[in-house]
Amino acid sequence: MKGIKKRFLTGMVTVLALSSLAACSGKSGNEAVRETNPAASASSVSSNDSGSAEANGETAPFKNGKYDPPIPINIAVDVGDDIQYFNGETAEKNILFDQTKANLGLDIHVLWTAPGKNDGFKTKLLLSLASGEKLPDVVFTGGDSELMNQLIDSGKFMALNDSIDKYASEDIKRVYNENPDLFLPVTRDGKAMALPIPIFGPNSPPLMYIRQDWLDKLSLKAPTNMDELEQVMDAFVNKDPDGNNKKDTYGAAVQLKNPGGDIFADATALFGAYGAIPGIWRKSEDGQSLSYDSVQPGMKTALGKFHDWLSKGYISKDAAQQDGGTATQLFTSGKAGIVFGPNWFPYFPLPDLEKNVPGAKYKVYPIPAGPDGKAERRAMSIFGGALLINKDYAHPDAVFKYAQAMYDMARDGQVWGLTRDFLMNNGYQAQGSYFQVSKYGFLPNYFVDPWYQIDGYLDYMKEGKPGRSPSEQEGFDTCQKNPLCINGQIESMSTWRAQKDADVISAFAGPTTETQKTQGDYLYKMEYETMIKIIYGTTPIDGFDAFVEKWKSSGGDKITQEVNDWYTKNVLKK
Structure with a gap:
């Protein structure tokens, strides 16, 4: 199936953001920080007091936590809408670059900039690649898997197995060791x-949000399985839960415009209850092969259920035309009693429910189990992009030291004295929803420990323990004062973690296969049209079997073989 909408994948990873980090300084960044904070140069980046380039494996003299003299690194800057420069600073000269040079001895130079809009950055980079122009020493691809694969296939960037062993910090090695599947897309x-x-993480698995006031009014309990869910949906449709003496409510707000892809009004927990989630490549029971969920028998069962729910009015007849945002409005406007969405729904858009329907109450619940007692839902990978290092760059160790600095910034809310208070007190404004001086560099989204944040809120704040850093404690204090956080998202996070085994991440993370390139769009269209026709009753349920045979003969079998070739080569034999 088509991917998650980019606005969700890149924008709303989680609402519980790190302590804000801002943009910059009108003076030389190094001078401004040191004038305000004499201890600003303290860093957790490892140091080598001998100054030798060999003692810790560095490729240039490294002493007291920095390269001395400084070493250069060339980058290209993707200037997106979320980047702002203040007090005369630019993409080429700003406080992050000043501080990186002053504290790490890494002198960042900008080869060129390009707008992120309309693929401007991607286009310029690929043109440079095709024309033989000088390439940056490092490139961050973000969520653009096509760009990542093209760069990897170009042969211009180095393999990093030895460099990771030699140069990565203990923090970064731990993150990789605890999350080995991160490497699947880049191997x-x-x-x-x-x-x-x-x-x-977790940035996508759906939870079940239900109108608690409707359950209470109708003397119902929250459903724990699909039979109970159908009983609740039936009551929400036929027993006038809103008390207006009209049959004008739905059991659940569900979008079917992108059945496996949208995280608003997410349908994947409903499909997953029957053991098949649209677009998912799933491991076999013995873990030795992958199969495509959309053509498995469980999908046929699920489609039959959706047809039944549609015919009974449990879901809207407009579900196939509605994207997730539109479908979710059925819940927030008071017309549907259930919606599935991520843990941050209590921040947005669920507060609209009480605004639109005074007195309305909702509560979060685990997703219901299927006939076999198992609950499943689609979850997305915690892979957020790739950082490639040019084969001709002489100092790969410096990239790892910068990555550690970005790890420190993510964990501690600051690095090199670039605290929120310092930046706010020196006249800098918010970049989007929080401060991200990291966006100026070549790791714009830091280097994060994927589970550090949720572990902090659930294992420390919720248990009454202090934060592990001043920045984290500040986040705890803010959360505890905000009902949308402490009574909303934290409860949703806890509900997710209690049922995290229900998460299903597609097991295929490789590049687009050759047959997918030629047949993928055709097969997806056939898949989607078949699903919708069965749900809406224009094709009988047994039409699924004919679809499966046609899917296989039209390239599906070949794609399955290619996917399994990748799996065997890169997962089973790694």
Whole structure:
């Protein structure tokens, strides 16, 4: 199936953001920080007091936590809408670059900039690649898997297995060791061709949000399985839960415009109850092969259920035309009693429910189990992009030291004295929803421990323990004062973690296969049209069997073989 909408994948990873980090300084960044904070140069980046380039494996003299003299690194800057420069600073000269040079001895130079809009950055980078122009020493691809694969396939970037062993800090090695699947998208023939950059989890698995006032009015309990869910949906449709003496409510708000892809009004827990989630490549029971959920018998069962729910009015007849945002409005406007969405729904858009329907109450619940007692839902990978290092760059160790600095910034809310208070007190405004001076560099989304944040809120704040850093404690204090956080998202996070085994991440993380390139769009269209026709009753349920045979003969079998070739080569034999 088509991917998650980019606005969700890149924008709303989680609402519980790290302590804000801002943009910059009108003076030389180094001078401004040191004038305000004499201890600003303290850093957790490891140091080598001998100054030798060999003692810790560095490729240039490294003493007191920095390269001395400074070493250069060339980058290209993707200037997106979320980047702002203040007090005369620019993409080429700003406080982050000043501080990186002053404290790490890494002198960042900008080869060129390009707008992120309309693929401007991607286009310029690929043109440079095709024309033989000088390439940046490092490139971050973000969520653009096509760009990542093209760069890897170009042969211009180095394999990093040895560099990771030699240069990565203990923090970064731990993150990689605890999350080995991060490497699947960047591995070729057993070689890690880029550093996988993680994002915070969990950023997508759906939870079940239900109108608690409707349950109470009708003397119902929250459903724990699909039979109970159908009973609740039936009551929400036929027993006038809103008390207006009209049959104008739905059991659940569900979008079917992108059945496996949208995280608003997410349908994947409903499909997953029957053991098949649209677009998912799933491991066999013995873990030795992958199969495509959309053509499995469980999908046929699920489609039959959706047809039944549609015919009974449990879901809207407009579900196939509605994206997730539109479908979710059925819940927030008071017309549907159930909606599935991520843990941050209590921040947005669920507060609209009480605004639109005074007195309305909702509560979060685990997703219901299927006939076999198992609950399943689609979850997305914590892979947030790739950082590639040019084969001709002489100092790969410096990239790892910068990554550690970005790890420190993510964990501690500051690095090199670039605290929120310092930046706010020196005249800098918010970048989007929080401060991200990291966006100026080549790891714009930091290097995060994917589970550090949720573990902090659930294992420390919720248990009455202090934060592990001043920044984290500040986040705890803010959360505890905000009902949307402490009574909303934290409860949703706890509900997710109690049922985290229900998460299903597609087991295929490789590049687009050759047959997918030629037949993928056709097969997806056939898949989607078949699903919708069965749900809406224009094709009988047994039409699914004919679809499966046609899917297989039209390239599906070949894709399955290619996917399994990748799996065997890069997962089973790694």
